Amino acid sequence: MSDSLVFHFDVDGDNFTSAGQASTQVKKNLRQLGLSPAIIRRVSIAMYEGEINMVIHANGGTADVVVTEEYIEIVLRDSGPGIKNVEEAMQEGFSTATDSIRSLGFGAGMGLPNMKRYTDSMKIDTVVGEGTTITMRVNLN
């Protein structure tokens, strides 16, 4: 698609302070494209939750965002531990976060459910010991 825009980010797994920078940048880019605030908010919250997850659970990864006329697609890839039981992980309140992560304000077990709630589709491909790829789409029409 010649009209689509692509943004790529490396997400540093060793730096909790910088976690969320990619989502912040995407939010700015989408504002410049003049998309509606409601759409921008859904995309940026979903991406932010996924970005934080990559940092706290998977030692970082990459984020790719594609903007077309019809949808915005966010692909988050990591080479972390993978998710053993996706159905369980999708439950509100399920978390394997340690106390030290909880003291940073994460580990309520709400991230994945939020990502699903704010997007029109979400696919999790994960292999234990190899990593996780999460693909989310928000439709524009």
Next chain:
Amino acid sequence: MKISMIRDLLDAEVLCCEESLDNDVYSACGSDMMSDVLAYVKDQAVLLTGLVNPQVIRTAEMMDMVCIVFVRSKRPSEAMISMAEDDGIVMMATEKRMYDACGTLYINGLIGAKAVHV
């Protein structure tokens, strides 16, 4: 409620974006868990929290919130203050604890997660 009234009710010290104190806000939420905050997009404009790290500001930014209140005398770093300044988010600090701060704002008319027409 004007943001300046939040400052007055909580006896809070404003840390940045003083120029926005005159803006109106209609609802708030209080939490130390950021994904709980991110779960309820209902045009909440104010975040009360006892958590102090840059993710508080990023969370507020993702939610299009305009004011952060740190409870229990928590103080953000200079780096956090400049992040909030860039985003135009008013930050303030109060000695009150979470329960008291939320209760004070609530009885004075700043309600919780209720959809607001913009």
